[in-house]
Amino acid sequence: MTLPDGYYSKNDRKVCKLVKSLYGLKQAPRKWNEKLTDVLVGVGFVQSQCDHSLYILNKDYVFIALLVYVDDIVITGNNVTEIGRIKGLLSKSFQIKDLGVLKYFLGLEVVYDKSGICLNQRKYCLDLLSKFGYLGCKPVNTSIELSHVVNNKISGEQKDLVDITSYQKLIGKLTYLSLTRPDICYAVQFLSQYMHKPCVSHLKVALRLLRYLKLCPGKGLSFKKGDNFELTCFADLDWGKCLNTRKSITGYCVFLGHDLISWKSKKQSTVSRSSGEAEYRAMCSATCELVWVVNLLSELGVNCKVPIRLYCDSSAAISIAANPVFHERTKHFELDLYFLR
Missing domain, CATH: 3.30.310 (TATA-Binding Protein)
Known part of the structure; x- marks a missing residue:
């Protein structure tokens, strides 16, 4: 903080002591x-x-x-x-x-009806489309194209993007929009990997995502009234999805009753040597989220029914879980397996 001219002499060694913390300071x-x-x-x-x-x-x-x-x-x-x-x-x-009464909070709009509430970011989405000039664009039906089409486009247009700041701002706004839009979660996860060095092809994929948002800007989450407090989780993965690192993509969603309360799409931190191993890593990530949700609900006075159902579609993971004997080929992910059990 610099004091104004004339407030003190240049030879004065005194300093000012703050009575309270000023807005804008680090503390x-x-x-x-x-x-x-x-x-x-x-x-x-x-x-x-x-x-x-x-x-x-x-x-x-x-x-x-x-x-x-x-x-x-x-x-x-x-x-x-x-x-x-x-x-x-x-x-x-x-x-x-x-x-x-809560109606609009930090870009979130709350709509009330007899069955419950609905959370959406319609105004935030329309402002985003208007800022990038896509308010009158032609909408598309999917948030991202098929993987092989996207990979071909990215490999064909490797020219570095000149204006990186605009790309970063766009992805940041899309990340906040994914709070109520699980359908764009995977596309945002894919685009956020190139925040520091995006190419022209990445910007085109991001702008296509804006065309998808134009299809239904008011889409959101619905929470209906009920007395069902049973937690259910679905976990899945895409093995070796990333062609650059060959890391798998974890995806899971948690339901409280019939309402979606948590979801994630994230690239795993390690390279999995088998689909069963990658499936266990995805299920462990979902289990960590379930532990956090159960603890949070217990603080709110909600007692969840146990055991909690965690669904997966990997026959390899189910077979390994049913067999209590470990083998040499499962030694490298025993920690995840023990944690999940």
Whole structure:
């Protein structure tokens, strides 16, 4: 921080001591989070160990959950009077503005109906299309072309992209859009691998993804009311999908009842020598996510039914799991196998 001219003489050796952390300094986010945490804990909230931005108040048949993103807060619960009291206590420590019922939050739109709610990013998607000039483009039916077509295009157009910043901004916006669009998760994962050195062919694949978004910009996730708290997970992989590194692609999705709550498409960190090994690595990634989801739901007071069903379609993985005897060819992934068991 540089003091203005005339505030002190050049020969003066004194320094300024900050009374409070100024907005924009490196330590400002940490100080803000410490202050907010102290106030919420003093009110009676407990900070979640699975998600440190989640605060839970659960006592005397009163349940309130408070979710924080920097200085934006979403609060919900089963007692309207208690929620109002919490807002009043927060207003004494901070200058807050009550925006009413949640309808729009950080690009997420919440649509209510009798059966439940729907989360989408329609406005965010339309703004993205408008920014890149694709608001009036002709839509396509798939987010990415067949793998062999994409590989041929990328191998044929290896000219480096001149404007890397625009490509990085586009992929960053698409990554945020995938919060409510599982259908573009794989395409975004594929494009994000070339953030530092993209080619012209990668930009064309990304722009084709914008044409797919034009097909239905309001598509999102639906969460319906119900008393089914059974977790179900589906895990799969594409063995040796990446032609440059021959690493496999892991994919899984987790359902709570009939509602999709978590999903991922990610390239594995190691090269698998067999499809069974790669399948076990994918299932272990899904298992880690299931452990986190179960712990988070237990903090929210939701008891999930156990055991949890984890589905896979690999006969090799099922055969190895059924056989308790290890062999020499399975030694290199015994840790994943033990963890999964």
